[in-house]
Amino acid sequence: MVKHRTPAPASTMLRSPLGNWQLHRYPVRSNDPLQAWDAADELLHAQLATLQQTQLPQHPLLVNDSFGALVVAVATQSWCSYTDSYVSHQAQLHNLEHNNLPTSGKQLAGLDTLPADRDLVLMKLPKSQSLLAFQLAKLSAELPSGTPIIVAAKSKLFTPAVRALFQNYCTDVSVSLIQRKCRILQGQLSPNLAEEVASTNTWQVPERGLTLHHLPGVFARNQLDIGARLLLDNLPAAGAEQVIDLGCGNGVLGLCYAKHSPASAVTWVDESYLAVASCARNVEANLPPSDGYRCVVDDCLTQQADNSVDLVLCNPPFHQEHAITEHIARQMFQDAKRVLRHGGELRLVANRHLPYYHFLKRLFRNVKTVASNTKFMVLSCTL
Structure with a gap:
């Protein structure tokens, strides 16, 4: 051994x-x-x-x-x-x-x-x-x-x-x-005014009816992430009252769930200021106005109340700038457990090689694989 x-x-x-x-x-x-x-x-x-x-x-x-x-x-x-x-x-x-x-x-x-x-x-x-x-x-x-x-x-x-x-x-x-x-x-x-300072990249996700805008540095700036695609193909059923897109990036997970479940209140959370600014623009461009939509800068879910959410969607990172680390994902999972109500669900996509499953089993009563391919798996974790 x-x-x-x-x-x-x-x-x-x-x-x-x-x-x-x-x-x-x-x-x-x-x-x-x-x-x-x-x-x-x-x-x-x-x-x-x-x-x-x-x-x-x-x-x-x-x-x-x-x-x-x-x-x-x-x-x-x-x-x-x-x-x-x-x-x-x-x-x-x-x-x-x-x-x-x-x-x-x-x-x-x-x-x-x-x-x-x-x-x-x-x-x-x-x-x-x-x-x-x-x-x-x-x-x-x-x-x-x-x-x-x-x-x-x-x-x-x-x-x-x-x-x-x-x-x-x-x-x-x-x-x-x-x-x-x-x-x-x-x-x-030295002055160089040939380029716009806030250079925004825009592309379409026609199969989802989305136009996504990205400020520089935002994850998946040029195309839809393949892990996110698998999770989008395996979203939970509509009807969750309070939803969080954790580590939202461009906000695509929460955007698709909001289109899928229009009555849901959705909060998009990221630690990147430019990601949250991009997400706010994408919410405005792709969803009807709603008092139930918020875009928040936070360290995982530090500012979110306990037992306040029904569903957390997550495509967790395994880098912190140049360092490869699992601790951010683990903090996301622990925070998700804290903020979820009884019966709530964390649904995430992860690289198959990352050792998340056993850690999640220690946190959640039920952990099951919803979908998988050669690179990724979608996990459903419930309390």
């Missing part, structure tokens, strides 16, 4: 030339095997330490700071954090408070306008290239020309296409040699 070792807990102490901080990923888990920062964060700390020898920027803009590794380094400055992730915002606040640092900076997201007084941009590369293009266009359009930008990421992420994007929106672009499998890109922002 093969024994599976429990991964060792990751370090929580970030040590850099700028100081030492205890950092957690968010939501905080005991013995978390994933670290809240990476080598690219440490390289940005080194760059800040070099700047500190002359004059540390007073108004830094931090872009895609996942868990606060950057914000703790500039907590005493007039910082502004811009990210598409609600969870990242919560992580930043948690780690600032945990290290007894002020939380008086600004947190912006999605389509928010950036403050024009920034004197430095520190950026981590997002996983989505469409989101990167959106963010660079936004930085170029809303910050003064010549604002310095320093970007860090794993070396393999600085592809020719990514470097070309920076050439479109920056001058004096230089890329460092590889350090700890990462690189630093530096440049200065």
